[in-house]
Every structure is written in C-alpha cells, then in structure tokens.
Amino acid sequence: MRFLKDFLHIVALPALLIAAWILWSAQSTSFFVPTLEQMSNAFSTTWTWGRMQSDVFPSVARLIAGLVLSIVIGIVVGLLVGSFRWLRQLMEPTMEFFRAIPPTVLIPVFMLLIGIGDDMKIAVIVLGAVWPILLNTIEGVRSMDEVLSDTSHTYRIDGFARIRYLILPSAMPQIMAGIRQSLSIALILMVISEMFASSAGLGYTIIQFQRSFAIPEMWSGIVVLGLIGVIMSCIFQIVERSVLKWYHGQREMENAG
Amino acid sequence: MKTLGIRGSIAAAAAAGLLVLTSCGGGEDAPADGDNAAQDGQLTQVSIGVIPIVDVAPIYLGAKEGIFEEHGLELDLTLAQGGAAIIPAVQSGDFDFGFSNVTSLVIGQSQGLPLQLVAPGPQTTGNAGEDFSSLLVPEDSDAESIADLEGRSVAVNTLNNINDTVLKEGLSQADGDPEKMNLVEVAFPDMGGQLESGNVDAIMAVEPFATLAKDAGAREIYSPYAEPIEDLMIAGYFASTDMVEEDPELVDAFVAAMKESQQYAEDNPEEAKAILPEYSEIDPEIIDDLNMPKFPQDINMESTERIIELSEETGLIDESIDVNELVRDDS
Amino acid sequence: MTTQPAEHNPVINQGSMADTPDGQLPVGLTLPDGEALLSVRNLKKVYQTDGGGIEAVRNLTFDLPKGELTCLVGPSGSGKTTLLKAISGLLEPTAGEVKLAGKLVTSPPKNMAVVFQEYGRSLYPWMRVRENVELPLKVQGMDKAKRDQLVDEALEAVGLDHVPRSYPWQLSGGMQQRVAIARAVAYQPEVLLMDEPFAAVDAQTRADLEDLVRRVWRQLGVTILFVTHDIDESVYLGSRVVILSSSPTVIQQDIKIDLPDERDQLGTRSSQRFSELRHHVYEQIQLAKEGFRPDAAKAQA
Known part of the structure; x- marks a missing residue:
C-alpha cells in the first residue's frame, strides 16, 4: 500500500504535465509543437539501437568521464585547499576568477589547446562541474568539528588515516551536495560541448534536428536527455542513501529529539 | 524524500532542454503588421x-x-x-x-x-580563386586539390547544410568518395586557429575569415561555391x-x-x-x-x-x- | 581566611609556597625526579588576541603519581580546558613544560587518552560503536585478533557489549559517553585525561558513570586526571583534589581525599568525612570565585 502511494507521488506530476501537453498540442497548429502521435512516432523511429550506439552512449561516456574526473579533482584539491589555511588564502581569488568564467566561452581556447576530440568535450564538462564539488569539499573540510579533530589527534589518527577515517567521511555530506549540483551542470555542458567541432553525440543530434526543423525528433531528443537526467539522479540517490546513511539517521534523531 | 530526487532530475532535464529551446525562437502569435501599409506616403x-x-x-x-x-x-x-x-x-x-x-x-x-x-x-562570382568562399589548407600541406582531401578532416561551419553539400559534390566531381571526407563542425571564427594547430587538415571558410586565414599563411586549393555548381x-x-x-x-x-x-x-x-x-x-x-x-x-x-x-x-x-x-x- | 578546627582539616598535600618564574606561588604535590608519571612544571598559557595577550593560565606546577585518580576542580573560566589541552599536547604552552613518563609532551603522546565532555562530538557518527572503539587500535596497526579482544573487553567493562552494531547517535548521552570511555580503555593508556565528561548527562546517569570510572580505575590501575567543576563529584571520585584559582589560573590548594577506597553513592556521600571535605572544597571554590588570589594574599602577608 505504501509502495503504491509512493509510486503515485512519483508519477503524479509527470502524468499531469504529459496530460497538459496532450491537450495543448492537440489544439495547437504550431509547427514547433508536435502532437503526442508525432512525438511517439519520432521517438521510436529516431532512438534505435544504432542511434544509441553512435550518439547516446558516446555522450553518456563523456558525461561519466567528466563527472568522475570532476569528483576526483574536486575532492583531492578540496582536501588540500581545505586543510591548509595559507593555500586557501592563496587560491581563493584565483578560484573565484576561474569559477566566474562560463566554461562555454573557453571552448574555442580549449579547441586550440586540447584539440577537438573527446578530451576537449570532457574538459568542458569538468571545468563547469568541478566547482560545486571543489567548493563544497573545501567547506566540508573547513567546518570539521573541533572536538572530533582533537579526539583524532589524541588517538594519533594522523596522516593518511586522518583523511581516510576523519576528514573524508566528515566532509561527505557537503561533498555529496556538491556532486548533486554537478550532475545537472555536467548534463548541460555535455550538450553544449557537442555544439562545437562535433560530428556525433546526443547534444549534437538534438541540435541537428533543431536546425533541420525535425521538430518532433528534436523534442524526442530532449526527452532522452531528460531521461538520462532522471536515471542519473536515481543512481545518485541510491549511492547517497548508502554513503550518508549515518548522516540522515543522525539528522532524523536530532529532529525527533 | 523520493519526490525530491525526481524533482531535482526534472529540473536538470528542463534546464538542459531550455538550453536547446532558447535557440529555436519565439512565440507564435506576434502581430504581422503588413496591413496598415504604405498609405498616404507613410512608411x-x-x-x-x-x-x-x-x-x-x-x-x-x-x-x-x-x-x-x-x-x-x-x-x-x-x-x-x-x-x-x-x-x-x-x-x-x-x-x-x-x-x-x-x-x-x-x-x-x-x-x-x-x-x-x-x-x-x-x-558565386564563378571565378575559382576569386570567390567569397575558399577551401584552405596549411601552407605546408601536401594537398593540392579537393581530391587530396579524401580521408582527411575538413572543418565546416555547419554540418548537414549547404557547405558540406557543396564540398561533397566537389569531391565526387573530382572522382573522390565524399563519404570518406571527415567533416567537423567548427565556427568560422575558430577555423583559422584549428587549421594552424593541426586539429583539422582543411577548412572551408567564407569572407572575411577566408582572407584572414590566407593572410595567416593558409593556401586555397578549391573554391567550393564557384566550382561545383554553376552560378x-x-x-x-x-x-x-x-x-x-x-x-x-x-x-x-x-x-x-x-x-x-x-x-x-x-x-x-x-x-x-x-x-x-x-x-x-x-x-x-x-x-x-x-x-x-x-x-x-x-x-x-x-x-x-x-x-x-x-x-x-x-x-x-x-x-x-x-x-x-x-x-x-x-x- | 578562616581556619577550621584542626581535626577536621583536610591533609594538604603540598600547600607550601615556592619560587616560580611568576613569583612566590603555591604549588601542588611534587615528587622527586623520575617518580612522577605526569609532571607539570610552571605551565603558562597566554592567548594572543587583537586586544593584546590574555593570560588564561599563569603558573601550574604539580605531579601525578602513577596509579592515582586526581580531580582538578575550579570555578568556571578557571582555564581547566586550557590546562587539559596543554597536558594532552593539543595546545602549545606559552611557558613551562609537561612531561609524561619523563618525556616532554609536544604532541599527543601515545600512552595517553582523552575523554571529552562533548560525547556527541567526540565519537565518529559514521562508524558503529564497535568501529569507534576499534579505530585507534586499527590505525596503530594492531592485528585483528588482539584488537577484537581488547574491544570486547572494553565494551564489556563499560557495559556496552550488547550494542556494538549501533551507531553512536542511536544511543542515549550516557551510553555515548560509555562508548568514549570504552574507546579510551581499549587504547590502554597509562594516563587517562577526562575533561568534565559527565557535565552534560542527567544526574542518575552521572552517578552510574562515576562508579564506572572508579571501577575502571581500580581494575586497570590507570592514572586518571579528572577535570570537573562539580565539587561533590571531585570529592567522591578522587584520591586527591587539586583546586584551581580563578583566571589567570594558579593552584589554590592540593588536598588529599582520605576517604576509604571502597566508595558507594549512598554511604560515602552521607559520611561525616565526605561532608567535611566537601565543605572545605566548597569554601575554597567560593573564595576563588570571589577573586581571592593565593599569590596576592601571600604576598601581602
């Protein structure tokens, strides 16, 4: 029963939106608003297995590579910067500067420096997606509980063990919040990076459909993009639930108490 | 708890979608103001x-x-x-x-x-070498004609449009296989840099980018508008x-x-x-x-x-x- | 200062004034070189702030013999925590030195454990009870069998052998502090420092935990320095009470608690001697709160 209720909660809004769109598109004659029938036709004829292999999977692979790199770089640099005050003071203005630059304006520069292959596209994703993780990690490390830190010192939990058992888990709630933000940024940048020097990819395909006025196909691509977002979010939730089980439990106890 | 996650992901998808949407333009009921036309010398x-x-x-x-x-x-x-x-x-x-x-x-x-x-x-002016579009290679390239670009990478500003169409036609007129030309989409302003850095073997540029690239040393091997289709x-x-x-x-x-x-x-x-x-x-x-x-x-x-x-x-x-x-x- | 009838006076361990770098001051019990397990000499801590230096601790000198349970008691703001941090090597003193078993303490020494007041913030919330107790041993590189044995013993000693799979935050405050004590016990320190460990638990739990500390102390023969602001607690627990002055802190008095070793909450606390000692410590703390300074008083006299 509870499962059914949860399920209804999840599907209620999407169902409502789809219903609204069916009503709207049925009476609309606009070329840019396809009907349900056009859309579902476009969806099934467009997103074939061959298309998945040639356009969707490579994009998703770049997305995953970009995210993994962002997470690794964000956490490693975040741990360093968060741990040393002098490094923080040294890096902060520079980081603010680079963070303020939209990755898209750097794409032409990247194209010259890195080339026009997958490396460039992944670099674009990393350049945008790394910031929430990096800044959250710094904040997580910095806001370490003093008592916990003292306790660890007195038990001589130092060096690598300190990072492994104290700093990383303690910053994990913030790191996870950063990763959550990075997911959507990475997805957007995956699309944008394929606007440049591409010849395949999901974002590229959607743009091609849009340019060639294949409007139902374009919308179906956007739906695929949205589905990838939903899947990413679901995977993230599962991971987060298990990694931060202690955190959510603790929060619930505090709220209850 | 679960609904929150879904909401987050829909936001992400919507944001990504919006991005694509913004480039396909406006509403559909803007007034067409043709009827209150040029009466009484009014513009x-x-x-x-x-x-x-x-x-x-x-x-x-x-x-x-x-x-x-x-x-x-x-x-x-x-x-x-x-x-x-x-x-x-x-x-x-x-x-x-x-x-x-x-x-x-x-x-x-x-x-x-x-x-x-x-x-x-x-x-097109119809004059090869004196048109407003040029197929350019680096000065030291061994490519002498469009036929030499089979199997090479060529930058065009937009794929699946007029520029790659004329290039493919040009190559097949030169008895090459147009399917074997590796076309890459690069915006006109970025083409010169991509050619110099060696990321692409050739670029198809229009004016003023063609002249800029030529000034920087690029060599014209083909006039993609003038040569494949008459006028x-x-x-x-x-x-x-x-x-x-x-x-x-x-x-x-x-x-x-x-x-x-x-x-x-x-x-x-x-x-x-x-x-x-x-x-x-x-x-x-x-x-x-x-x-x-x-x-x-x-x-x-x-x-x-x-x-x-x-x-x-x-x-x-x-x-x-x-x-x-x-x-x-x-x- | 009013003097009390002689037979009721507590035994003063070492009330005498001594020459220190900070002038004539009362010092605590000191032992000949090499006999003390923990030795604090002329410890001073001045915090540097924008408005100049703030002298928290002026001069503390005392020794801890091996195996003794000493309580440090003082009015709030008397620099108890500062002292404890300096002893545990977490805080560098401005002057003076701390030696543990003859070795100068500059960073947390390996034969010392600390139990903090904030149990909720001293346990790792992402680890289960057992993992919390085990971690310091694991980081030391102790083998698994030895670790398991020590952890089992420690959990049993504090009465927590039934909850090893719980997370700390699933336990009550008193239980959490037991986990912290178990972790300290499993670590097998020579010296155990406890910084107002029961200040945040309810009275009932507190009594149980006091008895737990006494039991652990007697069973393991560990040397304990127990910091508290609770006068009753200090008298009930300690074999000796060191009374601190108000800030900038010096030692006001160092007295022996000549209660029998077997103590229980009802009998001991209602005994005549407990009451006298409690009375004495209370008076001393009142004096300290009113701003009485042993250094100034003696200097004037």
Whole structure:
C-alpha cells in the first residue's frame, strides 16, 4: 500500500504535465509543437539501437568521464585547499576568477589547446562541474568539528588515516551536495560541448534536428536527455542513501529529539 | 524524500532542454503588421532578420541609400546568430522577412515549414580563386586539390547544410568518395586557429575569415561555391507563405527594393565594402582584400533546383520538393 | 581566611609556597625526579588576541603519581580546558613544560587518552560503536585478533557489549559517553585525561558513570586526571583534589581525599568525612570565585 502511494507521488506530476501537453498540442497548429502521435512516432523511429550506439552512449561516456574526473579533482584539491589555511588564502581569488568564467566561452581556447576530440568535450564538462564539488569539499573540510579533530589527534589518527577515517567521511555530506549540483551542470555542458567541432553525440543530434526543423525528433531528443537526467539522479540517490546513511539517521534523531 | 530526487532530475532535464529551446525562437502569435501599409506616403515598418556577414551588404546599402524608403518601407534590421534562429522567427511572424541560405529553406520546406524564397541573395562570382568562399589548407600541406582531401578532416561551419553539400559534390566531381571526407563542425571564427594547430587538415571558410586565414599563411586549393555548381546562389530573402498570400503588395515592395539594392551593390562594390563595418566586426584593414560575392537581380532557379537535388542525394531531405513551391512566383 | 578546627582539616598535600618564574606561588604535590608519571612544571598559557595577550593560565606546577585518580576542580573560566589541552599536547604552552613518563609532551603522546565532555562530538557518527572503539587500535596497526579482544573487553567493562552494531547517535548521552570511555580503555593508556565528561548527562546517569570510572580505575590501575567543576563529584571520585584559582589560573590548594577506597553513592556521600571535605572544597571554590588570589594574599602577608 505504501509502495503504491509512493509510486503515485512519483508519477503524479509527470502524468499531469504529459496530460497538459496532450491537450495543448492537440489544439495547437504550431509547427514547433508536435502532437503526442508525432512525438511517439519520432521517438521510436529516431532512438534505435544504432542511434544509441553512435550518439547516446558516446555522450553518456563523456558525461561519466567528466563527472568522475570532476569528483576526483574536486575532492583531492578540496582536501588540500581545505586543510591548509595559507593555500586557501592563496587560491581563493584565483578560484573565484576561474569559477566566474562560463566554461562555454573557453571552448574555442580549449579547441586550440586540447584539440577537438573527446578530451576537449570532457574538459568542458569538468571545468563547469568541478566547482560545486571543489567548493563544497573545501567547506566540508573547513567546518570539521573541533572536538572530533582533537579526539583524532589524541588517538594519533594522523596522516593518511586522518583523511581516510576523519576528514573524508566528515566532509561527505557537503561533498555529496556538491556532486548533486554537478550532475545537472555536467548534463548541460555535455550538450553544449557537442555544439562545437562535433560530428556525433546526443547534444549534437538534438541540435541537428533543431536546425533541420525535425521538430518532433528534436523534442524526442530532449526527452532522452531528460531521461538520462532522471536515471542519473536515481543512481545518485541510491549511492547517497548508502554513503550518508549515518548522516540522515543522525539528522532524523536530532529532529525527533 | 523520493519526490525530491525526481524533482531535482526534472529540473536538470528542463534546464538542459531550455538550453536547446532558447535557440529555436519565439512565440507564435506576434502581430504581422503588413496591413496598415504604405498609405498616404507613410512608411511601413518591416522587420527583417539577417546575419552579420558580407552577404547582406546590399540590404544595409539599400537602406542607407534610401532605396527602401522610395518603396514605402522602413527597415528594422535585426542581427541573428544564424539561419536556424531566423527561420522560426519568420514562421512565427516576429520577422516579416529573413535571410537564409537556400539549403536551410529546402530542408524547412521539406519538413512542412510554410516558407517561400522571395528575393535573391549572394551568388558565386564563378571565378575559382576569386570567390567569397575558399577551401584552405596549411601552407605546408601536401594537398593540392579537393581530391587530396579524401580521408582527411575538413572543418565546416555547419554540418548537414549547404557547405558540406557543396564540398561533397566537389569531391565526387573530382572522382573522390565524399563519404570518406571527415567533416567537423567548427565556427568560422575558430577555423583559422584549428587549421594552424593541426586539429583539422582543411577548412572551408567564407569572407572575411577566408582572407584572414590566407593572410595567416593558409593556401586555397578549391573554391567550393564557384566550382561545383554553376552560378550557385547561396542564400536569399524569404517570407512565410501567410505573408506572401495575405500581403502581396508589401512583399512586392520589398522584392522590388531588394532587387534595386542588389543592383546598387553590384554597381558600387567599393560602397558595398565600405558599409561592412557598420553592421559586422570585420576589420576595416582587410576590407580591401575581401572577395565580394555577386549580387544578382533574380533568383537562380537552376542552381536552386540543383541544391534540392543534392540535398536529396545526401539525405538532407527525404523527398524532393518542387522548386516552384519554394520560390515565389513572380520573382 | 578562616581556619577550621584542626581535626577536621583536610591533609594538604603540598600547600607550601615556592619560587616560580611568576613569583612566590603555591604549588601542588611534587615528587622527586623520575617518580612522577605526569609532571607539570610552571605551565603558562597566554592567548594572543587583537586586544593584546590574555593570560588564561599563569603558573601550574604539580605531579601525578602513577596509579592515582586526581580531580582538578575550579570555578568556571578557571582555564581547566586550557590546562587539559596543554597536558594532552593539543595546545602549545606559552611557558613551562609537561612531561609524561619523563618525556616532554609536544604532541599527543601515545600512552595517553582523552575523554571529552562533548560525547556527541567526540565519537565518529559514521562508524558503529564497535568501529569507534576499534579505530585507534586499527590505525596503530594492531592485528585483528588482539584488537577484537581488547574491544570486547572494553565494551564489556563499560557495559556496552550488547550494542556494538549501533551507531553512536542511536544511543542515549550516557551510553555515548560509555562508548568514549570504552574507546579510551581499549587504547590502554597509562594516563587517562577526562575533561568534565559527565557535565552534560542527567544526574542518575552521572552517578552510574562515576562508579564506572572508579571501577575502571581500580581494575586497570590507570592514572586518571579528572577535570570537573562539580565539587561533590571531585570529592567522591578522587584520591586527591587539586583546586584551581580563578583566571589567570594558579593552584589554590592540593588536598588529599582520605576517604576509604571502597566508595558507594549512598554511604560515602552521607559520611561525616565526605561532608567535611566537601565543605572545605566548597569554601575554597567560593573564595576563588570571589577573586581571592593565593599569590596576592601571600604576598601581602
């Protein structure tokens, strides 16, 4: 029963939106608003297995590579910067500067420096997606509980063990919040990076459909993009639930108490 | 708890979607203001979407020289990123007329977009090596002709459009396999850098980027507009079929003024060049060196028909379209 | 200062004044070189702030013999925590030195454990009870069998052998502090420092935990320095109470608690001697709160 209720909660809004769109598109004659029938036709004829292999999977692979790199770089640099005050003071203005630059304006520069292959596209994703993780990690490390830190010192939990058992888990709630933000940024940048020097990819395909006025196909691509977002979010939730089980439990106890 | 996650992901998807949406333009119920026309010597406001390239010099020149005013029109020119943004805006009535390359219009028409080509745009000079588009390779490249580009990477500004169409046609005319040319999409301003850094083997640039690249040492091996198709008309001015049917007088006035402007630009090439810095970022220093297109009086039906054929051959459109439906009758 | 009838006076361990770098001051019990397990000499801590230095601790000198349970008691703000941090090597003193088993303490030494007041913030919330107790041993590189044995023993000693799979935050405050004590016990320190460990638990739990500390102390023979602001607690727990002055802190008095070793909450607390000692410590703390300074008083006298 509870499962059914949860399920209804999840599907209620999407169902409502789809219903609204069916009503709207049925009476609309606009070329840019396809009907349900056009859309579902476009969806099934467009997103074939061959298309998945040639356009969707490579994009998703770049997305995953970009995210993994962002997470690794964000956490490693975040741990360093968060741990040393002098490094923080040294890096902060520079980081603010680079963070303020939209990755898209750097794409032409990247194209010259890195080339026009997958490396460039992944670099674009990393350049945008790394910031929430990096800044959250710094904040997580910095806001370490003093008592916990003292306790660890007195038990001589130092060096690598300190990072492994104290700093990383303690910053994990913030790191996870950063990763959550990075997911959507990475997805957007995956699309944008394929606007440049591409010849395949999901974002590229959607743009091609849009340019060639294949409007139902374009919308179906956007739906695929949205589905990838939903899947990413679901995977993230599962991971987060298990990694931060202690955190959510603790929060619930505090709220209850 | 679960709903939160879904909401987050929908936001992400929506954001990603929005991004794509923003580039396909506006609403659909903007007023078409053709009817309160040129009565009593009053000028009719006409909004037109154009692109900041040499191709549209005549319309700026015509406006400056008062040609449009003589025909009772006052132009409201808006610069857009590319044809992809102009076509939806014309279809929705935000623009009365728009400038687009012929291939985009062919694709649009084949997809059922009610658009018609009403006035001619730039045409190739027909002189290889002295046209406004060039296929360029690095100075030290061993490529001597387009045939040598089989299996190489070539940058074009937009894939699945007029530029890769003419390149493929050029290569197959030179007995090469067009499928073996590796085309990459690179924006015109980035092409020179990509060529120099060796990321691509050749670039297909138009003016002023072709001249800039040549100044930086690139060597021209082919004229992609001049050579594969005779008297190729690359682009033109178009309107929605609604506009053509409902306000023929306005369209006539625009077409007449446009023809006159094209002629004026053709007759006064120095003035056509001089007007470029007024609407584009073209460096005045290189203007003298630019190869300007021809600005014909009439829409070239033969070359347009050829573009339709090639678009079908390369799979840009599924079914051929009738050139007489694409081009407005009396032009 | 009013003097009390002689037979009721507590035994003062070492009330005598001594010459220190900070002038004539009372010092605590000191032992000949090499006999003390923990030795604090002329410890001073001045915090540097924008408005100049703030002298928290002026001069503390005392020794801890091996195996003794000493309580440090003082009015609030008397620099108890500062002292404890300096002893545990977490805070560098401005002057003076701390030696543990003859070795100068400059960073947390390996034969010392600390139990903090804030149990909720001293346990790792992402680890289960057992993992919390085990971690310091694991980081030391102790083998698994030895670790398991020590952890089992420690959990049993504090009465927590039934909850090893719980997370700390699933337990009550008193239980959490037991986990912290178990972790300290399993670590097998020579010296156990406890910084007002029961200040945040309810009275009932507190009594249980006090008895737990006494039991652990007697079973393991560990040397304990127990910091508290609770006078009753200090008298009930300690074999000796060191009373601190108000800040800048010096030692006000160092007294022996001559209660029997077998103590229980009801009997001991209602005994005549407990009451006398409690009375004495209370008076001393009151004096300290009123701003009495042993250094100034003696200097004037």
